[in-house]
Amino acid sequence: MRWNQEDISLYAESKEYIDTMIIPLIPFDVQKDELMKKQAFQKELLKLFASEVEKEYKGRILLAPEYHYISGRHKEEVDRVNHWIGQFTNLPFDHIFLFTLDMNWRKLSNDLQGEIVWLPGLQSGNLQSSEVQSFIKEQVSQIAEMIRSYW
Amino acid sequence: MSDKKQVSRRQFLNYSLTGVGGFMAAGMLAPMVRFAIDPVLQPSAAGKFKAVVEESELTSEPQRFTWKINQKDGWYESEVEKSAWVYKKENGEIVALSPICTHLGCTVDWASNEEYPNQFYCPCHGGRYKKNGVNIPNTPPTAPLPLYEHKVEEGMLYLGQAKSRGSGV
Incomplete structure (x- = not known):
C-alpha cells in the first residue's frame, strides 16, 4: 500500500491484514554541491527500492511518507524518528523497517525502535540503465526475502 | 444538320x-x-496485445514472464512492467494468469511453499490458488486469479488485458 487516497482507504478497511511498515530515511545537506548531487541520486534510488518491495507485498506492507532530515545530526534525529515509529506502532504495526542508504544510522540502530535496513547503494549512475536495473531487482528480491523472515 | x-x-x-x-x-x-x-x-488501448514470449518456451509448469506496456495514468504516462504465470495444458491450451493476489494485491508465486507444491501461494497472508488459478476455499482470497487474453501469431505469444473472473469459490 502506498500513501495515496486509494490505498489508504483500502488500508482503513483491512487494517488487520497490514502489519508491516517501511519508512525511507532520506538525508539532505545543501552545503556542498557534490554531496547534494549524490544525495539526490540516492533519494531516487531509495524510493525505487522501497516502491519495488512494496509492489511485491502490496497487501501486507504500507509505505510510509518519507522521513527527511539534514544529514550529520543523527543523534538529534533519533527522538523524532522514534516519535514517528510510536505513532505507527499504535495503529498497530508489528514490523517497522527503516530503509536507508546512510550508514551513520547503523551505529544508532540500538536506540531506534524500528529495524534499520541499510542498503549498500550506488554513489551515482543512471537508473534507466539495464545494469542498475538488474542490480536493483537482485537486491529487492533479497530484501523481500529478509522481510518475509520476520513474518 | x-x-x-x-x-x-x-x-x-x-x-x-x-x-x-x-x-x-x-x-x-x-x-x-x-x-x-x-x-x-x-485503436483502443484496451485491446492492445503485446508480444511476451515464444510459444515454444512454454511448458506444462507455470513460468513467470514479464513485459512492458505504456500506461497513461492521469498525470503520468509511464512504462509499467506487467507479469504473468503462463503454462500449457495437456491439450495444448495456453493459460496465462495474473500474479496479483485477489485478496490485497501481493504477488503470488508458483509452488513457493513446500507444503503446497502444486499451488500458487501468496506470501502475505497464505492465500492459495489451484494451478488453474481458482482460489482455494478457507484462504483469504475470495476470487480466482484474473486470466490474460492471449493469442498466438507466428509462434509468438501475445498477451492483452487481464480479465477478472468474478467472485469464484
Whole structure:
C-alpha cells in the first residue's frame, strides 16, 4: 500500500491484514554541491527500492511518507524518528523497517525502535540503465526475502 | 444538320459545372467526415496485445514472464512492467494468469511453499490458488486469479488485458 487516497482507504478497511511498515530515511545537506548531487541520486534510488518491495507485498506492507532530515545530526534525529515509529506502532504495526542508504544510522540502530535496513547503494549512475536495473531487482528480491523472515 | 444527337452548348456547360462542383463539394466534405468519425477509428488501448514470449518456451509448469506496456495514468504516462504465470495444458491450451493476489494485491508465486507444491501461494497472508488459478476455499482470497487474453501469431505469444473472473469459490 502506498500513501495515496486509494490505498489508504483500502488500508482503513483491512487494517488487520497490514502489519508491516517501511519508512525511507532520506538525508539532505545543501552545503556542498557534490554531496547534494549524490544525495539526490540516492533519494531516487531509495524510493525505487522501497516502491519495488512494496509492489511485491502490496497487501501486507504500507509505505510510509518519507522521513527527511539534514544529514550529520543523527543523534538529534533519533527522538523524532522514534516519535514517528510510536505513532505507527499504535495503529498497530508489528514490523517497522527503516530503509536507508546512510550508514551513520547503523551505529544508532540500538536506540531506534524500528529495524534499520541499510542498503549498500550506488554513489551515482543512471537508473534507466539495464545494469542498475538488474542490480536493483537482485537486491529487492533479497530484501523481500529478509522481510518475509520476520513474518 | 447530322442526325446524331448533339450535346447542346447549354447541356455541356450544365454537365461540366455539376461535375466540377461535385468535386469541390467532395473535397470539402471528406476531411469533415474524417474528423467526425475519427474517434471510432482510433485503436483502443484496451485491446492492445503485446508480444511476451515464444510459444515454444512454454511448458506444462507455470513460468513467470514479464513485459512492458505504456500506461497513461492521469498525470503520468509511464512504462509499467506487467507479469504473468503462463503454462500449457495437456491439450495444448495456453493459460496465462495474473500474479496479483485477489485478496490485497501481493504477488503470488508458483509452488513457493513446500507444503503446497502444486499451488500458487501468496506470501502475505497464505492465500492459495489451484494451478488453474481458482482460489482455494478457507484462504483469504475470495476470487480466482484474473486470466490474460492471449493469442498466438507466428509462434509468438501475445498477451492483452487481464480479465477478472468474478467472485469464484
